[in-house]
Amino acid sequence: MSPLLETIGLTRHFKVGTGLTRGVLHAVDDVDLAIGEREIVALVGESGSGKSTLARLVAQVHKPTRGEIRYQGQPLTTQRGRRAKLAYRGDVPMVFQDPFASLNPAYRVSHGILRGLKLHRPELSGAERQAEAERVVEAVGLTPAAEVLSRFPYELSGGQRQRIGFAQALAHRPKLILADEPVSMLDVSIRIGLLNVMADLRETEGVSILYITHDIAGARYLSDRIAVMYGGHVVETGP
Ligand SMILES: Nc1ncnc2c1ncn2[C@@H]1O[C@H](COP(=O)(O)OP(=O)(O)O)[C@@H](O)[C@H]1O
Numbered sequence: 506m507s508p509l510l511e512t513i514g515l516t517r518h519f520k521v522g523t524g525l526t527r528g529v530l531h532a533v534d535d536v537d538l539a540i541g542e543r544e545i546v547a548l549v550g551e552s553g554s555g556k557s558t559l560a561r562l563v564a565q566v567h568k569p570t571r572g573e574i575r576y577q578g579q580p581l582t583t584q585r586g587r588r589a590k591l592a593y594r595g596d597v598p599m600v601f602q603d604p605f606a607s608l609n610p611a612y613r614v615s616h617g618i619l620r621g622l623k624l625h626r627p628e629l630s631g632a633e634r635q636a637e638a639e640r641v642v643e644a645v646g647l648t649p650a651a652e653v654l655s656r657f658p659y660e661l662s663g664g665q666r667q668r669i670g671f672a673q674a675l676a677h678r679p680k681l682i683l684a685d686e687p688v689s690m691l692d693v694s695i696r697i698g699l700l701n702v703m704a705d706l707r708e709t710e711g712v713s714i715l716y717i718t719h720d721i722a723g724a725r726y727l728s729d730r731i732a733v734m735y736g737g738h739v740v741e742t743g744p
């Protein structure tokens with residue numbers, strides 16, 4: 506059986522500098538990485554090793570310089586049209602290090618979740634949307650859901666905001682969550698709660714997770730496999 510998602514020789518170069526200092530930076534170089542259904546893969550590596558660029562390539566924020574991404578056995582380049590791209594974005598959402606990056610401070614928590622539901626699951630009625638919004642908030646361990654949905658982001662703690670980041674991703678019924686250092690800005694005492702949220706989401710929602718982190722102990726605690734990045738390459742993969 507083919508993995509849920511697979512990168513083959515995935516490469517992204519950036520042109521950097523000007524004039525005499527002009528050069529090409531190999532941010533991601535020839536990366537083969539597979540993520541199975543319901544698998545949690547941790548991606549670790551020093552700052553600048555290419556972890557975020559790899560995640561952005563998979564999220565289709567960046568175009569690859571070379572190489573291929575296969576999703577459910579199909580190369581992404583064969584996806585044509587707005588609907589297919591939207592469906593992929595719903596299937597493979599990103600959660601960021603800074604929860605404010607995915608939460609609009611001017612709107613209540615419900616706004617982003619309902620907006621995602623309207624976009625990715627237009628078949629739901631208004632009442633079904635509300636029920637689903639409450640369900641995803643409960644799925645990340647926040648209660649009472651209706652009350653949490655009515656809060657503004659600044660009325661939540663950092664850990665709660667990050668849980669809402671996951672709830673927003675969940676609203677799409679994702680297959681693979683790309684979590685780019687989701688706990689790095691949180692106190693150590695709060696991190697374990699978020700790691701357990703991710704572990705639960707795999708069990709209850711059946712998602713796969715690419716968990717990007719600096720924290721090898723956390724990676725070991727949460728993931729099935731760890732891939733180590735260095736200088737744009739995945740230099741080692743193992744349990
Ligand atoms: N948009 C960009 N333009 C130019 N260089 C970039 C860009 N994005 C990332 N880089 C460079 O690519 C390398 C990898 O960055 P990144 O993927 O953010 O690493 P990590 O997430 O592991 O810290 C770094 O040297 C970074 O400066």
Ligand SMILES: [Mg+2]
Nearest residue numbers: 556557558685
């Ligand atoms: Mg990064």
